[in-house]
Amino acid sequence: MEVTFDQLINLPELKDLKLVSGNKGIFRRVKWVHIMETPDIVSYAKSDELIILTGVAIFDNRNGFIELINGLIKKHAAGLIVNVGKYFSRVPDYIKRISDENDFPVFEIPWKISLSEVTKVICNHIVKLYLEKLPYENLLKNIISDKVNYEDFTKRLSDSGYASFKSFRIIIVSIDRFQEYLSSKNVKDEQSILHMKSSFLRCVNSSIWDAKFQPISLLENESVVFLMINEKDKLINLEKLLEGIRENGKKNFLDINLSIAVGSAYTEFSEIKTTYLEALKTLKVIKSEGSNDKNMFYSDIGAYKLLSEIKNVTLLKEYYDETVGILEQYDAQNDTDFTHIFYVFIEKNGNYIQTSKKLYLHRNTLMYKINKIQEILKKDLTDTKVKFEFYLGYLIKNFNNF
Numbered sequence: 001m002e003v004t005f006d007q008l009i010n011l012p013e014l015k016d017l018k019l020v021s022g023n024k025g026i027f028r029r030v031k032w033v034h035i036m037e038t039p040d041i042v043s044y045a046k047s048d049e050l051i052i053l054t055g056v057a058i059f060d061n062r063n064g065f066i067e068l069i070n071g072l073i074k075k076h077a078a079g080l081i082v083n084v085g086k087y088f089s090r091v092p093d094y095i096k097r098i099s100d101e102n103d104f105p106v107f108e109i110p111w112k113i114s115l116s117e118v119t120k121v122i123c124n125h126i127v128k129l130y131l132e133k134l135p136y137e138n139l140l141k142n143i144i145s146d147k148v149n150y151e152d153f154t155k156r157l158s159d160s161g162y163a164s165f166k167s168f169r170i171i172i173v174s175i176d177r178f179q180e181y182l183s184s185k186n187v188k189d190e191q192s193i194l195h196m197k198s199s200f201l202r203c204v205n206s207s208i209w210d211a212k213f214q215p216i217s218l219l220e221n222e223s224v225v226f227l228m229i230n231e232k233d234k235l236i237n238l239e240k241l242l243e244g245i246r247e248n249g250k251k252n253f254l255d256i257n258l259s260i261a262v263g264s265a266y267t268e269f270s271e272i273k274t275t276y277l278e279a280l281k282t283l284k285v286i287k288s289e290g291s292n293d294k295n296m297f298y299s300d301i302g303a304y305k306l307l308s309e310i311k312n313v314t315l316l317k318e319y320y321d322e323t324v325g326i327l328e329q330y331d332a333q334n335d336t337d338f339t340h341i342f343y344v345f346i347e348k349n350g351n352y353i354q355t356s357k358k359l360y361l362h363r364n365t366l367m368y369k370i371n372k373i374q375e376i377l378k379k380d381l382t383d384t385k386v387k388f389e390f391y392l393g394y395l396i397k398n399f400n401n402f
Contacts, residue, residue: 002029003126004202005079005105013121018108021096022079024252025103027202030078030126033119039064042071047191050078050122052115055087062094069095073102076195080104081118085111140218140227144276150269157216157229169228169265170276172283173204173245176257176292178222184255197222200253207248208241223283227272231265238262242295257293259286264298281308288398303392307399320402323393330376338373342381345370346391350382 006026009017019026031048037057045051051072058064072080080099082091091106099106109118139156142148154165175181187193197219204224205217217226231238242260249258261282263275278298285304286296298305310316327339341359345366348354352370356363370381379386396402 002198002202003031003122003129004029004206006206008122008125009107011121011125014118016110016113017081017118020091020106020108021099022103022105023100024254025079025105025199027199027206027252028078028105029198029202030122032126033122035115035119036068039067039071042068042075045072045075045077047076047195048078050081052081052083052119054083054115059087062092065092065095066098069098069104069106073098073104076191077104079106081107081109083111083115084108138218140216140225143227143272146273153269164230165269166230167228167232167265167267168269168272168275169231170225170263170272170279171228171242172220172223172225172261172279173249174223174259174261174283174287175200176259176287181256200224200249203249203252204245207245225276225279228265239295246293246295259283259291259293260295261286262295262297281305284308284399288401303395304399307395313400316396316400317402320393320396320400323390324397325393325402326377327373338369338376341366341369342373342390343394345381346387346394350387 004027005019008014008030009019009026029048030050031046033050033052034045035052035054036042036045037054039058053068058068069080082088082095084090091108095106098104109115139148139153143153157165182188182193182196187196200222201217201219201224204226208226216229217224219225228236242262245260246258249256261279263278263282266272266275275298281304282296282298282301285301286294301308307316324339327342331337331339341355341361344358345355348358352363352366355361356366359366361369374381381387
């Protein structure tokens with residue numbers, strides 16, 4: 001696991017470190033620490049580095065301080081610690097405003113605290129955690145790719161408190177409509193996108209990490225995939241865990257929506273790939289239905305289980321063309337919306353009142369449109385078998401994005 005600010009502020013040796021602004025950046029990763037005093041050397045700062053400032057060269061230079069923090073933000077530095085008590089009595093409000101606007105964490109630490117000791121504590125923690133977690137690098141990816149055997153797996157996790165391995169389950173947490181989310185936040189360059197994804201991974205890991213459960217996770221595109229082990233032994237309430245992940249995500253990423261797909265739990269190590277594929281299928285169902293901010297278990301995807309096992313896409317397309325495809329073609333040629341209307345009609349089990357309410361249509365208007373759909377399809381739409389055939393066509397359309 002990478003070192004993040006939420007870990008550092010909980011270290012006993014750093015109990016005097018106080019977060020004063022940029023709270024939403026608490027899950028930023030920290031790669032190393034440097035002391036810096038003047039804006040002209042900001043160009044040497046690197047991404048994810050934590051900067052410590054005594055103020056000796058900048059305490060009476062407001063513009064210089066603003067230039068320094070803006071430079072650090074532009075360089076994607078991790079955050080800033082200001083040594084208060086001598087040159088600064090506290091972090092100035094104008095710095096806090098810039099910090100909050102950019103989710104850039106700024107901390108205060110009293111002058112009496114040795115900065116060399118602070119630097120040593122943080123650097124030692126970074127090195128220690130790196131060495132501890134080094135064997136887990138790409139572990140989950142290798143498991144899914146069948147590149148790790150059971151003996152190697154148990155050996156790697158023996159130091160994490162796992163005396164036995166009784167169950168395995170994959171959960172995928174995905175950002176809904178990721179490209180739209182990036183656009184809404186005006187995030188465009190690759191480095192900023194990568195930084196956001198990394199912060200999201202750390203946020204999810206932080207949500208599920210405790211003394212009993214150290215997440216084994218990886219980042220796949222805009223999703224975090226993590227492996228749960230021995231969830232029953234840990235008395236984990238799965239629904240509460242999922243809601244905790246969502247709440248933490250919303251707290252740290254403004255306006256974010258998350259889809260959470262849950263595979264089944266298995267007792268055999270060889271089934272980790274199976275539960276992973278189940279979670280992937282479940283995520284596909286959530287997205288194909290156009291849902292937002294939703295949890296779904298593989299056990300609840302219904303008929304999509306069967307569709308996901310059919311590999312003959314040509315056959316599925318043929319079925320779609322013979323059912324829903326007829327309406328879609330008519331809509332395209334006549335500028336109508338019969339495909340959607342009929343879907344809602346089937347969804348409401350042929351109930352005209354409920355369908356009218358859902359579509360904001362007068363009942364007589366709806367009846368006219370359903371009769372017109374019946375003429376186009378040359379089918380009895382009151383027939384349960386017909387409704388089922390078309391409902392299956394809609395599922396195929398959604399799942400395969402036809």
